[in-house]
Amino acid sequence: MSRPPLYRLRQLFSLASALSLVALVLAVVTAGVSAGEFVVGAQSASNFRAQSTSYSLVANEVIAHANYSIPNAGFYSIGGLTMMAVISNSSIQPGPVAVAHAGPVTIPGGSHGTLALVVPFNLSSPAGTFLLTHDAQLATALWVNGTYAVLFPVSIATTYEATWGAPFARLAFSAGAPASQSNGTVQVAVTLSFENHASITLAGVVRATVVDPHGDHCGSAVFPILNNGGPETVTAEVWIPTTCPTSGDTVVATVELNGLALPLPPEPLP
Amino acid sequence: MNPSQANLAPHAAVHPGVPAISTLRLVGGILLAMGTFVLLGLVPYFVEVYVGRFGVSPPIAPPLLLSVGGLLALLTGASFVLKPTSAWGPSCVILSVAGIAYLLYLVQSPVYSITFSHVAITITYSTLLWLLLLVPVLGLAAGLVATIEDWRHPGERARIMFH
Numbered sequence: 001m002s003r004p005p006l007y008r009l010r011q012l013f014s015l016a017s018a019l020s021l022v023a024l025v026l027a028v029v030t031a032g033v034s035a036g037e038f039v040v041g042a043q044s045a046s047n048f049r050a051q052s053t054s055y056s057l058v059a060n061e062v063i064a065h066a067n068y069s070i071p072n073a074g075f076y077s078i079g080g081l082t083m084m085a086v087i088s089n090s091s092i093q094p095g096p097v098a099v100a101h102a103g104p105v106t107i108p109g110g111s112h113g114t115l116a117l118v119v120p121f122n123l124s125s126p127a128g129t130f131l132l133t134h135d136a137q138l139a140t141a142l143w144v145n146g147t148y149a150v151l152f153p154v155s156i157a158t159t160y161e162a163t164w165g166a167p168f169a170r171l172a173f174s175a176g177a178p179a180s181q182s183n184g185t186v187q188v189a190v191t192l193s194f195e196n197h198a199s200i201t202l203a204g205v206v207r208a209t210v211v212d213p214h215g216d217h218c219g220s221a222v223f224p225i226l227n228n229g230g231p232e233t234v235t236a237e238v239w240i241p242t243t244c245p246t247s248g249d250t251v252v253a254t255v256e257l258n259g260l261a262l263p264l265p266p267e268p269l270p
Numbered sequence: 271m272n273p274s275q276a277n278l279a280p281h282a283a284v285h286p287g288v289p290a291i292s293t294l295r296l297v298g299g300i301l302l303a304m305g306t307f308v309l310l311g312l313v314p315y316f317v318e319v320y321v322g323r324f325g326v327s328p329p330i331a332p333p334l335l336l337s338v339g340g341l342l343a344l345l346t347g348a349s350f351v352l353k354p355t356s357a358w359g360p361s362c363v364i365l366s367v368a369g370i371a372y373l374l375y376l377v378q379s380p381v382y383s384i385t386f387s388h389v390a391i392t393i394t395y396s397t398l399l400w401l402l403l404l405v406p407v408l409g410l411a412a413g414l415v416a417t418i419e420d421w422r423h424p425g426e427r428a429r430i431m432f433h
Contacts, residue, residue, distance in 0.1 A: 004423070007430055010415040017408035024402055151401070153394040160388060 002065050020120070024151055031149040034074030034109065035213045038148075041073025045222045055200040059259040060128075062200065064119040068102075075109040076149035083115045084143045087162065089136055091126045097138060115144075123260055132262060136164045136196055165197030173253060178246040185239045188269060190221070193233040202227040205259030210240050210269070218244035224256070295351055303347025311339020327383045330376060338372050354428045356420040364414025369406030373399050 052067045082103035088096045100119040105112030144156040176189035191207045209220040219240035249269045255262040318328040345365040351356045380396035
């Protein structure tokens, strides 16, 4: 018997409904299995900490490069994976000290992906100036968003404390007592000491100037600093003519690195 | 007397060649209803209760899961039992509307949240729910067509299906 049109239409709808249900159930079951594989593979990962971190000094910013390696042992892809980090320390300033974004990246099933987070710390800001010379604990809030197996948007949020090592920790600048020289000049020894707790190379110069009480320049010196980490003490001599009285003079200095100018506190001559 | 007519239950729609609602069909309907209740009611209920111990906040209250699962199970079983009759189309429509209503309720808060230590994980399944809506919507279309078919040509569908 040939089937009437309405019968065939009803059959078509019923079949489409059943096939949709089967397809979706299969998708959910396989996504669940794949997600289980992903979780097992990810448990050996970093607990949401960066696998590698490096720092660089560019202009007036310290750039922290944090790489997060994300294994996807499942067979479905993770799409549109993004990361956002907000770093703060309420004792330094109320708002965030730094904000960074990474992604989006897509990690196919059975492979690894990397989210490269670039965190700029503006050293010209009040918080940046503090962080130049003070170690600190920075509260880091991390958000990771992505879509698993096309169907399931996932969001992960976590917080942890990150340790900030200051490039110029324990910064001390001092000026020695003026010493008259046989050639008619006066020598003032200036000493700069600090500890580089940051994992960055500090390469630059220190410009030291002796200024009299009227603000006139009596003499200056430029001396290099090069430090890859750890303590550093550099001493230089500023020569000033005898015509410039030393009483009440002050040494003002600036550290210049890759476009960053860090003024040091004025140091009166003893 | 036609042997098939001798076996007709008194409440069955009487059309030549259309089978009655047999005891076997009733038993099948009950078993289908029980299976549907297990799948849509009991399993989600126990899953929610179990994962709730690990800090997962359930998107739907477990008692509501059981209630809605029971209702859908009843409608599914009834639809199966009524298949040889002209009430099958309307029963499919009611079942599909109930399914659509349930999914539209779930889609308002389609989020699973898991919190442990300093990590919070949120999984959204709204896309899945919107796709699942296809199932009852197509079922609704099938039910409407069956209703029209049975109204315009009484008994024709059942004769084709059961012969």
